[in-house]
Amino acid sequence: MKIVVDAMGSDCAPAVEVEGAIMAAEELGYDILLAGDDSVISAELKKHGYQSNKISIIHAPERIAMHDPAALSVRRKRQSSIVVGIELLKRGEADGFVSAGNTGAVVCATTLSLRLLPGIEKPGIAVVYPTLTGTAIIIDVGANINPKPMHLFQYGIMADAYSKYILHKPNPVIGLLNVGQEETKGTDFAKEAHALLSESKLNFIGNIEGRDIYAGAADIVLCDGFVGNVILKISESVIDTIVKLLKQEIKTSIVATLGAAMASNAFNELKKKMDYSEYGGAPLLGVDGRCIISHGSSNPKAIKNAIKVAGEFKNQEVNKHIVEELENY
Amino acid sequence: MKIVVDAMGSDCAPAVEVEGAIMAAEELGYDILLAGDDSVISAELKKHGYQSNKISIIHAPERIAMHDPAALSVRRKRQSSIVVGIELLKRGEADGFVSAGNTGAVVCATTLSLRLLPGIEKPGIAVVYPTLTGTAIIIDVGANINPKPMHLFQYGIMADAYSKYILHKPNPVIGLLNVGQEETKGTDFAKEAHALLSESKLNFIGNIEGRDIYAGAADIVLCDGFVGNVILKISESVIDTIVKLLKQEIKTSIVATLGAAMASNAFNELKKKMDYSEYGGAPLLGVDGRCIISHGSSNPKAIKNAIKVAGEFKNQEVNKHIVEELENY
Structure with a gap:
């Protein structure tokens, strides 16, 4: 297995x-x-005293920054780590691609270079997240902020295959995010998507609401990329807010401070459960390749x-199943 | 001050x-x-042994249930507590209206009966919520799921007046919810709303993202009613999920259980802070009247x-300021 990682x-x-790549090479035995930038990466590898032919560097001197305009950067910065990495994938010199960089640029570069799977009109970013009953997928969280109803149907197909073959759920339950449960609810877009999904062979349970997302009412939550993006960012911030407010409250009493210290293991376990680095980043579904988008604030783990998910994506032939x-x- | 409450x-x-009305009559001195339904309410008042001319009953034998179709129910159930209550407001026999019932029906009945303020094209539901730095308003959370950019501009005006005169913020900061900070980001709808707000005299700071909502980056968050509705429901559910997951974790250890018990006051204070019953329900802004929508699971407080907010709405002449x-x- 050979995975290319956007190191910048x-x-x-x-x-x-670099640290994540070393962990992957050692724990998974993958080639990375x-x-x-050759010199910067070499220096970083030296810090770890890492010497092995499991990791090699592909020099890409340019860098697309987090807030650079996506399409323009991909066209102009042909020597950027994102474009160079995806070109490797395109030429068949790697089995998968991982980037914690500019999401828009990754979506743009993969769509332009790798093209889409036959029959797929738009790619979608899927995020695996924890619920009260296990895990679920939400798609799309930002690749496509103005989708057509047909795109949501196609996201349903893609997430269905991903759930089956990566998350090992034999018959994933699919819900359409809306403002009410009744099929008459929502925008025209939501009503048309509901009709398409109802007619399909997917295990579609109809509309679900915001409160059902974390309750685990569905294994797959379908929504447009605007709403999905807001949900992703608000979820992270709500958790942060609660922890910070709780700390403010706890500081006001010695007993509470002691209590919080005693319960701290539980807090840490919870944080781990809510931390989506545990779930290995977000697959970009629909492109003819295997591309995993990680959070900008990712840690090596x-x-x-x-990298592990990119490997499973290949081993489980997810794209073949989607088609x-x-x-x- | 005379406030009519949808008792059903x-x-x-x-x-x-009934319990909330008694509290309001006693604590605020308002007439309620x-x-x-006369007999049901009378029985409830008797349970409390309440006898005072501060509370009277307006018989309304019909009831619009939570999931009844809004527009149809308002047209057909002219003797429902919602329609009867709003008619009292219209005839000037009450200063404000409070309902914890079917939100769609309340929006529909007020819009039809009270009409909109001059210049306002659509009403919006505003919710006051806690942030890391204080409180903020999000509008709209579901009255208008398919707004035009002009509606968001008008929500900005309305929430600005509400913030100034009810929340006592002299110069509230206004943000437009979007998928990125740059003005080029988002749907055409978001870009047009951004342009309208930028040209206005409002204290508009541009786009904000999901993560900024609870961080308190803005005093007023503008969004379409679809996104706002999802945010409202997901926020409640994230808090529930975290508390439930934490309890699951804590049960696995005696030390953690003890610790949690010691920290329980802090938890309760936090819950109180996050509980939007503290903020007195959601004002329906833009209608020519004073209407507060409460959560279906409201407690008497x-x-x-x-009821208190409905009174302040009148005293502070919020609608006059909006116009x-x-x-x-």
């Missing part, structure tokens, strides 16, 4: 990517190609987990 | 409404009109607080 993507690049499912509908 | 709205109606602000733009 994360907020702490390339330190985080680090795309980015998150990068390692993303087959789509042909059968 | 909440999940535990009319017990919660309870709209609903939430009803009392909603004036709109005329000056």
